[in-house]
Amino acid sequence: MKKRSAERALQFVEEGSVVGVGTGSTVKYFIESLAGWRDRIEGAVSSSDQSTALLKKIGIPVLDLNAAGQLPLYVDGADECDGHRRLIKGGGAALTREKIIAACSQRFVCIIDAAKQVNVLGKFPLPVEVIPMARSHVARQIAARGGQPVWRDGVVTDNGNWILDVHNLEIVDPVGLERDLNQIVGVVTVGLFAARPADAVIVDGEVRA
Numbered sequence: 087m088k089k090r091s092a093e094r095a096l097q098f099v100e101e102g103s104v105v106g107v108g109t110g111s112t113v114k115y116f117i118e119s120l121a122g123w124r125d126r127i128e129g130a131v132s133s134s135d136q137s138t139a140l141l142k143k144i145g146i147p148v149l150d151l152n153a154a155g156q157l158p159l160y161v162d163g164a165d166e167c168d169g170h171r172r173l174i175k176g177g178g179a180a181l182t183r184e185k186i187i188a189a190c191s192q193r194f195v196c197i198i199d200a201a202k203q204v205n206v207l208g209k210f211p212l213p214v215e216v217i218p219m220a221r222s223h224v225a226r227q228i229a230a231r232g233g234q235p236v237w238r239d240g241v242v243t244d245n246g247n248w249i250l251d252v253h254n255l256e257i258v259d260p261v262g263l264e265r266d267l268n269q270i271v272g273v274v275t276v277g278l279f280a281a282r283p284a285d286a287v288i289v290d291g292e293v294r295a
């Protein structure tokens with residue numbers, strides 16, 4: 087189902103464009119299908135070292151976002167998706183670059199399988215990227231808000247930071263929580279994509295606008 091969603095996303099790719107590419111096992115299928123478009127796109131902007139390596143392997147030029155400017159399309163997976171196309175992302179620890187590329191893209195197409203769909207976000211632990219020296223401070227602030235932060239020990243993001251996975255959250259106000267957690271000193275990025283949700287979601291190969 088992940089592969090079907092990934093392949094369907096090709097219909098959004100524009101001839102001669104630069105494509106924003108996310109991270110994860112679903113995106114891996116998208117990158118594989120993008121191989122057929124190698125000569126029809128200018129290149130890709132990648133959200134992680136992992137995706138960069140895969141893109142280069144199939145001969146797609148990886149461009150710097152600052153040089154590429156605004157992108158017509160960003161394709162990425164998600165860990166959870168609600169009925170308003172709001173997402174939890176960051177299971178692969180690439181949330182910061184993913185959020186930056188999403189912010190720079192006209193259309194964000196999210197590719198998932200049906201198991202990722204939820205009514206209320208929060209069953210999947212919410213990833214929060216933190217500056218290493220602020221880990222305990224951020225954890226205390228999150229605990230004071232009722233969350234249960236767990237350090238993803240041993241994981242260092244592509245930006246050299248650490249991840250806290252926050253359990254026990256029933257996220258009834260995703261935009262409010264995203265804004266609130268963003269205010270905590272030491273937080274780099276919250277894995278809630280609510281203020282800027284996806285524009286379209288492909289579930290099991292079916293487009294849901």
Ligand SMILES: O=C(CO)[C@H](O)[C@H](O)COP(=O)(O)O
Nearest residue numbers: 110111112163176177178180
């Ligand atoms: O946010 C992500 C990486 O940071 C991924 O999109 C998310 O974890 C989904 O991954 P997968 O497609 O492997 O299920």
